[in-house]
Amino acid sequence: MENGNITSGFILLGLLNHTRAHQVLFVMILTIVFTSLVGNALMILLIHQDHRLHTPMYFLLSQLSIMDMMLVSTTMPKMAVDYLTGQKSISTAGCGLQIFVFLTLGGGECFLLAAMSYDRYVAVCHPLRYPILMSWQLCLRMTLGSWLLGAADGLMQAVATLTFPFCSGREIDHFFCEAPELLQLVCGDTSVFEYFMYICCVLMLLIPFSLILTSYSLILTAVLRMHSTEARKKAFATCSSHLAVVGLLYGAAIFIYMRPKSYRSANHDKVVSAFYTIFTPVLNPLIYSLRNSEVKGALRKCIVRCAL
Numbered sequence: 001m002e003n004g005n006i007t008s009g010f011i012l013l014g015l016l017n018h019t020r021a022h023q024v025l026f027v028m029i030l031t032i033v034f035t036s037l038v039g040n041a042l043m044i045l046l047i048h049q050d051h052r053l054h055t056p057m058y059f060l061l062s063q064l065s066i067m068d069m070m071l072v073s074t075t076m077p078k079m080a081v082d083y084l085t086g087q088k089s090i091s092t093a094g095c096g097l098q099i100f101v102f103l104t105l106g107g108g109e110c111f112l113l114a115a116m117s118y119d120r121y122v123a124v125c126h127p128l129r130y131p132i133l134m135s136w137q138l139c140l141r142m143t144l145g146s147w148l149l150g151a152a153d154g155l156m157q158a159v160a161t162l163t164f165p166f167c168s169g170r171e172i173d174h175f176f177c178e179a180p181e182l183l184q185l186v187c188g189d190t191s192v193f194e195y196f197m198y199i200c201c202v203l204m205l206l207i208p209f210s211l212i213l214t215s216y217s218l219i220l221t222a223v224l225r226m227h228s229t230e231a232r233k234k235a236f237a238t239c240s241s242h243l244a245v246v247g248l249l250y251g252a253a254i255f256i257y258m259r260p261k262s263y264r265s266a267n268h269d270k271v272v273s274a275f276y277t278i279f280t281p282v283l284n285p286l287i288y289s290l291r292n293s294e295v296k297g298a299l300r301k302c303i304v305r306c307a308l
Contacts, residue, residue: 009091015175016125031084036282040065043285050298071105075176078148095177100158107204108150108223115142117215209250241287252276
């Protein structure tokens, strides 16, 4: 056992190697990341500029876009620099900061998606009472709560993970610092921390996911009572796309954080982590926002204004 090595940091082995196929994949990932940043930044700009989008629903969407932009910026620049330069080291402080920020944003997004599903439930099932049931005060409280709960989880896991004694091997078989991967390097018993992490995951993942499923179940029940076939088709298409993105995020997070240590595979974990760090942030603005007629109208208005 070698405790002193924690002061010298870790080595991130990365997601890709330098074969021709992986070089093409690297370019594709950078393209997706750029698209994600542009899409989410555009979403924030449109919501800020168009007064018709100054509603709780779009405020929550803007917060989701902010979280997605920060999530991509937390992991992808470091991964790209490491791949291009071959310098794969990360300091202990940098690793702890990455865990904290990543879990703050990931946990916050889980609660924020639950708040968004409640907003849609109220809008569809109780439209006349929407201003009361989804007031600005409640919206701001849910948003602040999402950020704070995510930050609390991130701080606890980052501090707890880095206080363990690490063995002489400092290589993390991953493309960013993630708490479950660091546990593979620990020389000691981590069963108490794993149990603590499991409880956190129940609170941060399973409870919000259950609330989302409940909200969309009630929405679909209301949709089935609609007389208009066109309205039913539109509502089903919207709900199914929302649930697909939610399922991708929560499914990947549950797979990474709720499996026992003995069942882990570094290659599988890297691929699954890529789904919610690379693909989910680019899907969110497409699914939640840019398919929306009000957002499309705001986009056309912005293009015309820029052209003039």
